[in-house]
Amino acid sequence: MTVAFYIMAAIAVLGAVMAIALRNVVHAVFSVLLFFSALAGLFILLLAEFIAVVQVLVYIGSVGILMLFAIMLTTKVTGDPTRKLLSRGWAWGGLVSGALLLAFLVPLITQSKSESNSQLSNFNPSVKDLGLTLMDPYFASVGVIALLLTAGLIAAVVAASSASGE
């Protein structure tokens, strides 16, 4: 488990770093797909099979594709060899983000008590349980999410198509 975690973590970090560092946008997107799959692996490690599947279905199968589409539709076919990689004042951004990690997240995490024992060893959550929970106590939330998705879908269609009407 330990090994698997470190491998996955390494892949995830690598993917993420590559995603923000690579000049070629398509490559960047592919590396973020790598990051997504590593995260799916981590989910499996954490016994959240279903979430892993959803991760693959949604992120790799849909969001990634969507990004690729967006790239294909916006820049030239081969991807945009951007003149400059980083935006104006990038140093500020880097500095601030790093500061956030160091000043905010790391101290908070290190201060907290480390938990290692999992209650999940004697309980294997099945998809059925998840579904029942989703449909019974959280039915309203599911409805809201469904509405949101529909609204998002329509909004996306409108946003993407209305401009073409110009």
Added chain:
Amino acid sequence: MNLFNFTDSVGWLMWVPICPLIAGVFLALLKPSGRVSAFVAIAALAVSLILSLKAFAMTWGHEAQIETHNFTWMHIGGVDLEFGMVLNALTGSMLAMVSLIGLLIFIYSWSYMSHDDRMGRFFCYLSIFMVGMLGLVVANSLLLFFMFWEIVGLASYLLIGFWFQKPSAAAAAKKAFITTRIGDLGFLIGLLWAFKATGTFLLFDNGSGILETTQIAALAASENVMFGMNTAGAIALFLFIGAIGKSGQLPLHVWLPDAMEGPTPVSALIHAATMVAAGVFLVARAFPLFIADLAMLEVVAWFGAFTTLFAALVAVGQYDIKRILAYSTVSQLGLMMVGLGAGGLALKEGGISIGMFHLLTHAFFKALLFLGAGSIIHGCNDEQDVRLMGGVFSKMKISSIAYLAGTIALCAFPFTSGYFSKDQILLSAWTASGPIFWISAIASLLTAFYMTRQCCYVFLGKYRGKGHVHESSPIMTVPLVILAVFAVALGYVSEHFYHILDYLSGVHVHQHESIVVIISWIIALGGIGLGLLVYARAKLGIDETDPVKKVFPVPYRWLENRLYADEFYEATAFKLWDVLAILITVLEAIMNQLVDFVTVVVRNIGSFFLNTIDKRVIDEVSFDGTCSRIYNSSQINKLIQNGFLQGYLRLLTGGAVLIGILLIVFTR
């Protein structure tokens, strides 16, 4: 209020006006064809007639009995405004007369109007009229009486102006409405005063009604309220003004001859038999008030006397067959007033019967005369000028005989109905006041004279008009015959004659004076004789000068021009009215100029504020100055708000970092 209770209360009397109302609404809303309309209206009125006859039967023999049925119309501030119906002899007889004559005239109109494509509308108006008239008769509240009175006025307006395409008809309708309205305002004041003085509008209300003894006594107790009269007299005076307007008495008589512009059945029904008699009926109804101040009775009698003489004189100078009858009506109405006034002076309560009896007989023979005239006009191809008629008798036997029956009744030929009623009036006048008697007698003589003149013009000689003369249809002649029978035969109830008088007034009436009887014989026969003497042999026609005119040219011209009454009003009242209106219009124009001036001033003040104060002070110093200062200070903010997305994000993150640091610092 139980409308369907026909036995123990008189609430069912309400159905008498409601029946034609239903017919009228039905005709107005559904607009059926002319034939159906006529049928509906006649059927409704027939029901009313049956109910009226029931009412008549209930009162006959119970003359002193007064039955009422009252209900609340409005409730205000703890006070009830009540309406009601009353059933006494006055109601019963009048109802019977009105609905009977009404029905006959409805039937007559069916034929008379059959060529008019607005026949349905005509019957609708007629039904509305019957609503008003019957309602007025049964009303137990002065206010309700007034309301129906106005409805009658409306119906009269609509019917006079029935052929509104004719400008003269429209003008006559308006004139009729407005002239009677002048009288109505008097009536209104009278009833308001009555309300103020008694606190009720009810005529009879178990002893507390206006006409009942306690109230009358209270009203009569106050002395010298107005012109030396007591309150009852004052109220009566104003009510009498209403009666003057409606019954075409002297100052306000001008509308009635003009009203002949309407269809002939209308003239017969409204402007001869019923509506114009409503004024007389009002006086009869409110008679206790009149009796309470004898001065008021004299006023009534004098007004009546002047009117009857005036109208009889004018009638002599007219050529239009309907106009002659119209002036005759005015004259007879005056005579009824004389009857009421003088009768009141002579017989106290019995005065009612004197006037009312003539009203009833007059209704029959005058309706007959109008309908006959209508038939003759119809037969003479819608010609109304008597000079263009002549020789009608031989062509239209039935109509002519009926017409002649009416004529002799009107002339008070002995033992006809007119004779008895007129005789009673002259008798009362003889008792009451000499001058009034003589004026009435002269007027009666003139009546006989002008009726004879008219008959000579119409029936004798050769036909002088265009086309052929033809007899009218049976539907028209049958009512004529029935009315003729009534006109003559009402006289043959002579043994019941005093019964009728007793019945009408509720008190025992008996008067006899041989001289008067002789005088009235002389008047009737003398008038007819004089007329025949002058006109029977004379050459008559449109080109010929009237025989009387040959003798008295100047006075006759005055008569021809109706004694210049219209011209007089034109020159006085109308002018005054116009001058007032012009004066106020001018004043208003001046005020409008002032308004414009004010507007200009305000606008100038406004522009002063705009140009001087706003621009200088507000804009340059305070508001704009502040704004530009704020604008300048925003240059720094502008650096941050640069629209660069990541810039915002970075600031956001910086903020988070700051919070983190603060958290760390403060949690330690």
Added chain:
Amino acid sequence: MITTITFIPLVAALAIVLAPSANRGMIKILALVGTLISSVLAIQLVLHFDFGGELQFVEKYAWIPSIGVDYFLGIDGLNALLVLLVAFLSPIFVLASWKVDEKAKTYFSLLCLQITALYGAFTALNFFHWFIFWEGALVPVFFLIKLYGGDGRHKAAISFFIFTVLGSVAMLLGVLLLYLNTGSFDFIELRKLAVEGVIFEKLGVLYPTIFVAVMLGLWVKVPLFPLHPWQAAAYAEAPVAVSMVLTGVMSKMGVYGFLRLVVPVFPEAIRDYSNTLLNLTLITILWGAFLALRQSDIKRILAYSSLNHVAYCMFGIFAVGAAMGVDKINAPAIAMQGAILQMFAHGIGASGLFYVAGKMEEVGGTRDIRAFGGLGTVMPRYAFVFSFLIFSSLGLPFLAGFAAEILIFSGVFSIAPIHTGFALLGLLATAIFLLTIIQRIFTGKTNATHFGATDISYGEVLIILPLLVLTVWIGVAPSTWLILSDQFVQTLVSLLIR
């Protein structure tokens, strides 16, 4: 509830603003639906009104507590009938302007705004927000006249605006002075203070000044004699529906203001100056009637007739001040009831008249009655409706005008018989000029230009039909409506008569 009724038309106005301006049908439907909902709710509300009770359906929330301003709404006997009036008329206003197509969006949103202001002005019970609605009713009318009126609309709108605003300013100053001395903007509170005589005491020397100042604003709005000249022009030049609003409801706002703000708060003044007030009112009655005699512009005639009729209301109200005491017929109550009923009856009748007069302009292209003739032959339905309303207006029994006028006269005659006698002359003049209208327009030979004139459609008949039905209803059974204000009037009269 009242809040809902008041603001639904406002919501409709907003919706209209947001609606696509090309879609006029939708705009009109929106306006109609908005007003209809309000109307239905308002009628529903009045149906639940308890006749015997005092103030009902009260909504009272502190608004600006520091100066005693509440959001205070309620219905009592006085405004129940007027709310009903607005409820009956407001959909008809919209329907009457159904043919407005040019700048329809602005028009209908202004109209809806107007209706909100009307509801508000009739239900507000705190001077502060009453005044907001009062002025709020002014602005849309100004624009409606200015944008959609006839040829002389600019002048009419300006003079209308200036007059009413000046009046309002006077009133505002007066009420502010009143507030400074009594510390209350609340109508009910002020009435209570007046009953206790506190107001008369506290104001002292200022009393007459404040009375006159407050009255000025209302005087202009009604309007009464010296301050009426704006009226005829505004009524004549406004578009049909706005004329209806002006005559049907706006003039009633002035009368309502008298009953709400002047009579209960300044009873002493009403008593002391009753003779002057009655004289001025009488002049207004005759003035309007005689002016109308000389006019040939139909809307001007109706405007002056309106001047005359509304003055009858004031006649009834001022007579109460002149009353010496309650005699056996309780004349002051009858007069005041008459005044209130006259507001309602005239609101219904005059709106209808302006509506049909507008139709006349449509047919003949002019408002000059001399240009017409014989329309009765070609347009029988129209002639019927027009004549019906005219007869109601001239006081034919069993129609609305009579019931109200007979009450006013019955009451006033007991108090001031001479004045009544002269006022009856006005009645005569009314009859003359109204019948002249019928004579000119409908009788005689048909004008050649109008042979092809089409009669009003059944749809238009349907618009006007509720008014006709109400006219008959008021005339035949006035107690249906009177019972609403009976309790209120008795209270008010007992306050005025010591």
Added chain:
Amino acid sequence: MNNFIDYKLIELGQWTVGLFNDYPVVQILVHLLLATLPLTLVFMGAFGFSTWLERKGLARIQNRLGPNRVGIFGLLQPLADGIKMLLKEDIVPDRSDKLFHFLAPVMLMVPAFIAVGFLPLGDGLMALPMDSAILFFFAVGSLNTIAVFMAGWSSRNKYSLLGGMRAVAQMISYEIPLVLSAVAVIMFSGSLNAQEIVASQQIQSWLASGNLVKEFFGQILGWHIFKPWGFAGFIFFFVAALAEANRSPFDLPEADSEIIAGHLTEYSGFKYAIFFMAEYISAFAIAGIATTLFLGGWSGPVIAGLPWFIIKMFSLFAVMIWIRGTLPRLRVDQLMGYAWKFLLPLAILNIFVAGFYYFAEQQFGSLAAFIGGWVIGFGILQTAAKGLSRLNKSPTLDGKRVYQLVE
């Protein structure tokens, strides 16, 4: 108990694993090998066979012989082709993205084989026995898209890119009706487990009755395809599956006549062979999952589960071949419209029909639900389909069509 072959195979596997009880690491490896190797080999063999089958079938349909030189009936033709492919030069375009050009076929093949692992080949015979196997199958199936895009993009060829984009758009679109029509089955069986889904297609009470006739039919009549929603769902699923596997008539991404084989343009040699194989294995996988979902999986009378499964799967594949030989290719605008405007609404409607059927079965018994379901449920679907096709009908072009070059 006719599934003895399945059980024997499982026993054999367990026995083999049991041999290495002392060496845990080796045991895991052996376990993995036993799970994957036979599968890989079998399916590669099946791939070879199916290429032969397809060529033969197409040839028969087109009234010719097809491969007949190498081996009996040309049976060894696939082998020959494979060798040829291996020997060919691997051409990589100069400006291509080398890494992705190399990764693309691998990315396509790996998910295809993983997907095959989720098929319930027999009773208990499953390479990756996971609880939510169906879900995993679809998740893995969606990875195909990435690979195709990779291939298309990395070739630096406009036809390739166009093909890749077409493929991506098509696959994403058809994935939705595909999953939705499967949802009906999942809902009905109440499980995502492939074995349970198969078990739910056997009428358990009949199996336990001991009556041979009942046992026989109990293994057939429970198939979802015999239910109205199942029949409709199967059709939707199969149509979507054709598109998902880029099979004719949805083979637009590889349309030779339009875009010169699309994303495969720049591939040759072994990489091309891998692409080819991955596509066939994908087709097998999707046919297998259709079998599992609608045709009762391994459930069948008389003979064992594994043969039944393979027979069914290959029959479906044969139908695909048949379709390929029969139907022309779709136009690209029709393609998307068909997915979004026709299949998707019908699939959603089908879910409702399935739900109602489920409750009808509980309420009225299975026979009544069966009869009523076919009448009502199928009627609804039929009406909906008719209505949708009418709605989707493109406006007809008026006027005579003009052939400029012909006339």
Added chain:
Amino acid sequence: MEITLNHYLILSAVLFTIGLIGALTRRHIIIMLVCLEIMLNAANLNLIAFWHFGPNPILLHGPLFTLFTIAIAATEAALGLALVLAIYRHFKTVDLEQVQDLKE
């Protein structure tokens, strides 16, 4: 060494920061969206980790919440990319620096 909650937390913090750095420094608008997804995923990892090591995993709060997050993230991605398309059409660029109309 046993894997504890803190490992996951650190990992997710690091991933989040990487995403943040990308979002704050890269000028390509799509990369920025990519970075947003990275951050969201890091958060998801946190949720699952807390659930896994949390006191009451049987309630399945973690996966549920993650499911919702993913749904929202998917919406966000779709919408964001649609906006990118709109922006691209409007500005003819995907360069964030040139998309500064908000300034006016």
